[in-house]
Amino acid sequence: MANEYRDHNCGELNIKDVGTEVKLAGWIQRIRNLGGMTFVDLRDQYGITQIVVSSEELKEQISNLCTECVISVEGKVVERSNKNSKIPTGEIEIEAKKITVLGECESTLPFEINSEKADIEAVREDLRLEYRFLDLRNDKIHNNILLRSKIMKTIRDKMVEMWFTEIQTPILANSSPEGARDFLVPSRLHPGEFYALPQAPQQFKQLLMISGFDKYFQIAPCFRDEDPRADRAPGEFYQVDFEMAFATQEDVLKVIEELITNVFKKHTNWKLTDAPFVRIPYREAMEKYGIDKPDLRNPLIIQDATEIFKNTEFNAFKDKTIKAIVVPNGAAQGRKFFDSMTEFAVEEQGAKGLAWTKIDENNTAQGGIAKFITDEVLKGLEEKLGAKQGDSIFFIADKLQVAQKIAGQVRIELGNRLDLLEKNTYKFCFIVDFPMYEYNEDEQKVDFNHNPFSMPQGGMEALETKEPLDILAYQFDLVGNGYEMASGAVRNHDPKLMVKAFEIAGYSEKTVEEKFGALYKAFKYGTPPHAGAALGLDRMVMLIENTQNIREVIAFPKNKKARDAMMNAPSKVEEQQLKDVHVKISDK
Numbered sequence: 001m002a003n004e005y006r007d008h009n010c011g012e013l014n015i016k017d018v019g020t021e022v023k024l025a026g027w028i029q030r031i032r033n034l035g036g037m038t039f040v041d042l043r044d045q046y047g048i049t050q051i052v053v054s055s056e057e058l059k060e061q062i063s064n065l066c067t068e069c070v071i072s073v074e075g076k077v078v079e080r081s082n083k084n085s086k087i088p089t090g091e092i093e094i095e096a097k098k099i100t101v102l103g104e105c106e107s108t109l110p111f112e113i114n115s116e117k118a119d120i121e122a123v124r125e126d127l128r129l130e131y132r133f134l135d136l137r138n139d140k141i142h143n144n145i146l147l148r149s150k151i152m153k154t155i156r157d158k159m160v161e162m163w164f165t166e167i168q169t170p171i172l173a174n175s176s177p178e179g180a181r182d183f184l185v186p187s188r189l190h191p192g193e194f195y196a197l198p199q200a201p202q203q204f205k206q207l208l209m210i211s212g213f214d215k216y217f218q219i220a221p222c223f224r225d226e227d228p229r230a231d232r233a234p235g236e237f238y239q240v241d242f243e244m245a246f247a248t249q250e251d252v253l254k255v256i257e258e259l260i261t262n263v264f265k266k267h268t269n270w271k272l273t274d275a276p277f278v279r280i281p282y283r284e285a286m287e288k289y290g291i292d293k294p295d296l297r298n299p300l301i302i303q304d305a306t307e308i309f310k311n312t313e314f315n316a317f318k319d320k321t322i323k324a325i326v327v328p329n330g331a332a333q334g335r336k337f338f339d340s341m342t343e344f345a346v347e348e349q350g351a352k353g354l355a356w357t358k359i360d361e362n363n364t365a366q367g368g369i370a371k372f373i374t375d376e377v378l379k380g381l382e383e384k385l386g387a388k389q390g391d392s393i394f395f396i397a398d399k400l401q402v403a404q405k406i407a408g409q410v411r412i413e414l415g416n417r418l419d420l421l422e423k424n425t426y427k428f429c430f431i432v433d434f435p436m437y438e439y440n441e442d443e444q445k446v447d448f449n450h451n452p453f454s455m456p457q458g459g460m461e462a463l464e465t466k467e468p469l470d471i472l473a474y475q476f477d478l479v480g481n482g483y484e485m486a487s488g489a490v491r492n493h494d495p496k497l498m499v500k501a502f503e504i505a506g507y508s509e510k511t512v513e514e515k516f517g518a519l520y521k522a523f524k525y526g527t528p529p530h531a532g533a534a535l536g537l538d539r540m541v542m543l544i545e546n547t548q549n550i551r552e553v554i555a556f557p558k559n560k561k562a563r564d565a566m567m568n569a570p571s572k573v574e575e576q577q578l579k580d581v582h583v584k585i586s587d588k
Contacts, residue, residue, distance in 0.1 A: 005072045005102070011047020015091045017077045024049060024094065025072040025102065027137070028065060029114060038062065040096075042073060045142070050080065050093040058099055067114065068137070070103035113138045125551075130565040132556055144553045148541045151267055152219060155240055155537075158262045162255060164215040164242055169204035171197060171221070176515055181225035183235075186581035197223035200534060202453060203519050205243040206491055209530040210522045217242035219537060231483055233538055233550055234562035240540075243532030249474050249490050252531045253277075253430055256478055256486055259535070264426055267544050271425040277478070281433040286401075290323070290408020292434075295482030296427035298415035300325055302407045305395065308380035314372040316353060320397035323407040326385050327414060330392030331358035331366075337417075338368065341394065344413055351406045355395040363389055412482070426543070428480045433457070436473040437504065448505050450475045453519075454489035456501060463500045478535065480543060488533025495523040 006025040013022065026044035038059050040051040051073050053059050065071070075094040084090030110131045111123045120128070120138055128135040136142055156166065175182045175196035182196035198204075201220050208216045220241040226234075240259075244251060257275035264272050278296075285292050290302050305324040309317045338356050345354035356368040359381075365373035373381070381387040394414070396407045415421050436456050440447040446468045454473040456462050462471050474490035492498050498520070502512045513520050541553040551557040559565055578585065 009046040010042050010044040010049040011088060013049060013077055013089050013092055013094075015079065018079050018092060020077045021075070022077055022094065023072065023074045024051075026070070028067050028069050028071060030067060031062070031065065033059075039093075040071075040073075042071070042094075045146075047089055048087055049089045050084075051075070051096050052078075052093050053096045053099070055096070058096055061099055061101075065101065066105060066107045068105040068109065068134075069101065070105075072100040072102055074098040110134065126559055126565050129551075129557065129559050132566045136555065141552060144541070144545055144547075145555050147267065147545060148537075148553055148555075151263060151541055151544065152537070154263050154266055155219065155259065158259055159217045159240075159242065162215070162258065164217040165213060166218055167208060167213065167216050168218055169198070169201040169208075169220065173198045173204075174515070176203065183223045183225050186583050188581050191582040199224050200239070201241050202451070203516065205241060205532060206453065206493075206530065207518060207522055209243055209245045209491075210525070210527050214245050215242070216532075220534075231539060231542070231550055232536075233554055234558045234560070236558075238537040239534040240537055241532070241534045243530060245528045245530045247490075247529070247531040249432075249476065249531060252488055252490075252533050253279075253476065256430075256488075256533060256535065260428060260478070260480075260485070263540065264544065268426075273426060273428045277428045277430055279430045279432050282431055282435065283433070285431050286404050286408075290404045290406070290411060292431050292477065293479045293482060293484045294429070295412065295415070295421065296429055297422040297425060297481060298411065298420055299422075300327065300411050300415055300420065302404070302411055303385050305381070305385065308377055308384060312372055312377070314355075314369060316355065317372075317395075317397045321400045321403045323396045323403045324381075324385055325394045325407060325411055325414065326381075326387045327392045327394070327418070329390050330418070331360060331390050333358075333392065335367070338392075341410065341413065341417075345396070345406060345410055349406050349409045351396060352398065354410065355397070356392060358392040359387060359389050361389055369395070426480055428478060428485070431477045431479055432475075433472045434475040434477075435469060436471040436475075436501070437468040439469065445506055446504060449473075451487070451489045452502065452505070453491050453498075455492045456497070460494075460497055460500065463497070463504065468504050474531070476533075478533075483539055483543060484536070485539060485543070486533050486535040488531070490529070490531040493523060493527040493529055495520060498523065 005023070007023045010024055010026050024042055026042045029041035029043040029048055032039045036054070038053040040053060040062070041048050042051050053062065073094060073096050075096045075098070077092050078095050080091055080093045110127060113134050120140065136145065159166070172185060172195040175184070175194070180199060182199065185195040185197065187193045187195060200222050201218070205216055218241050220239055221236060222239055223236050242255065244255070257277055261272065261275055282292055285294055287304070288294070288301050303324050303326070305322045309322050312318065341356070342354040345351040357365045357370050357373055358367055360366045365378055381393060385393070387393055394410055396403045396410065398406065435449045436454065437446050438449040450473060454475045457472040457474060458466070476488055477484050478486035492501060499509045499512055503509070538550050538554060542550050545553055547553065556564070556566065563569070
C-alpha cells in the first residue's frame with residue numbers, strides 16, 4: 001500500500017533518479033527566497049534534499065512558512081546546476097509540483113536547532129531539556145540516540161552469539177539494601193505496603209540461575225534515589241545485566257572482554273586495549289592511582305615517600321603518610337602553575353596543603369619545600385621514586401586513606417592540565433580483590449563495601465576467623481578511561497555463608513529472611529555456583545560518543561536535580577489518587 005506522505009526519504013535520491021516523480025516529507029531546514037525561485041532544504045532522519053519552487057502559486061503557499069514546519073512535497077528529480085558535494089543528495093533537487101503543509105511551527109523557536117547555526121552548548125541545559133523534542137532534532141543529539149540504538153543491537157547480537165538468553169525481570173519489586181535509597185511505590189490493594197523499583201535485577205538474576213537457566217542477560221532499567229553524579233543519569237539508568245551458572249570470576253571477565261572488544265571495535269576507530277585486560281588488585285589501585293577507577297591513559301603514578309622523609313624537620317610531614325607524584329619535565333612550569341595546583345588541592349579537595357619542589361639542571365631542589373629536601377632526601381627521591389633533573393614532585397601528607405584519595409585527584413588534575421592523557425585510545429582494566437567490608441563512619445559500623453551478595457574469598461573460614469576489614473571478595477569492576485564501566489562478582493550461593501556475611505554487617509538471620517526471602521529459601525533447594533556482572537549502557541555510549549555529559553546520550557533524561565523538565569515530573573497528584581494508595585502527605 002502506497003504511503004500518502006512519501007515514497008522516498010530525504011537522504012537516498014541521487015543522479016540515477018533524475019526524471020523520476022517522487023514524494024518526500026520532512027522538516028524545513030532552511031528557506032532561501034531568490035526572487036524568481038525559492039529553495040527549501042527538506043530534512044528527515046536520513047538526510048537533506050533541496051526542493052526548488054518556481055510556481056508563483058506554490059511560492060505564495062509557502063511564503064508564511066518558517067523553518068521546522070513539516071511539509072510533504074511531490075515533484076520531479078532533476079540534476080542540480082550548482083552541485084553540493086557535502087551531502088549525498090547534492091547532485092539533484094526536486095522540482096516541486098505540489099506542497100502539502102502537514103504541521104506548522106511557531107516562527108520563534110526557544111533556541112536554534114539548525115546544526116549549521118546552533119551552538120547547543122551555549123543554550124541553558126534546563127531549557128534544552130524542557131524542549132527536548134526540539135533538542136533531539138539537532139543532528140548531534142539525534143545521532144547520539146541512533147548510535148545508542150546501534151550499540152544496543154550489537155550488544156544483543158553478541159550476547160545471543162555467546163549463548164545468553166534474554167529474560168525480563170520485574171520492575172515492581174521489593175526493597176533491599178543495594179547501596180542507595182529505593183524509589184517506593186505504594187500499593188492500592190495492600191494498604192501500608194510498598195513496592196520498590198529495582199536498583200538492579202540482582203536477586204532475580206540469581207534466582208534464574210537457581211531455576212536452571214544457564215546464561216541470562218537483559219538490558220535492564222535500574223532505579224536509584226541518589227544524589228546526581230556527572231557520569232550517571234539521576235534516578236534511572238540502564239545496564240547490560242548478565243549472569244552465568246557454573247562460572248568463575250575469570251569466566252565472567254572473559255565475557256566482558258569479548259563484549260567490550262566487539263562493541264568498541266564496531267562503533268569507534270580509536271585504539272583499544274587488547275584482551276586480556278590488565279587485572280589490578282583494589283589495594284594496588286589505591287596505592288598507585290588513589291582511586292578504584294584509574295584512567296590508565298594518564299602516565300603519572302602515585303608513590304609512597306613516607307620512609308624517605310622519616311627524619312624530616314618539616315612538621316607538616318611528621319607522623320603522616322606521604323604520597324608523592326613525580327611529573328617528568330614538570331620543572332618547566334612557573335610558580336603560578338604550582339600555586340594553582342595547591343589551590344585546587346586545598347579548596348576543591350579539602351587537603352591541608354600540597355607540598356612541591358622541582359629538580360633543576362644542577363640536580364638541586366628548587367621552590368616549594370626545597371629547604372627541607374636534604375641531600376639524603378634528594379637521593380631517596382631519585383633512587384626510590386625515579387625523580388631526575390627537570391622533574392617536579394608533588395607531595396600529599398595525611399592519614400593513609402585521605403592521602404591516597406587527595407593524591408588520586410591531584411594525579412587526575414595534573415594529567416588534564418598538562419595534557420598528558422594518551423589521545424584517541426580506550427584503556428581498559430579490571431579492578432579485582434575488593435574488600436568485602438568497609439567501615440561506615442556515619443553509622444559507626446561495619447558495612448558491605450561492594451555487593452552484599454558476593455562470595456568472600458576463603459569462604460566461611462574467612463568470615464569466622466578474619467577481621468572483617470581484611471576479608472577480600474570475589475568482586476571486580478571494569479574501568480575504562482577513568483570511568484567505572486561494569487561491576488560484578490562471584491555470588492554467595494550458600495545460605496549459611498549468606499547469613500554469616502550479613503551478620504557481620506549487622507543484619508540478623510530474621511532480617512535476611514525477611515528482606516531476601518526468595519533467595520534465602522531458594523538457596524536451600526540446590527543452587528549452582530554462579531557469577532555475573534552488569535555493564536553501564538549509558539556510560540558505554542557516552543564513552544564511544546566521546547562526550548562527558550551522560551544526558552547527551554539519553555533520549556529523555558532528567559536534569560541535574562533529577563527532575564524531568566519536559567514532563568514536569570515529579571509533580572503533585574490529586575488527593576483522591578493519594579487516598580487510593582492509602583498515602584497521606586504530612587506538612588511536618
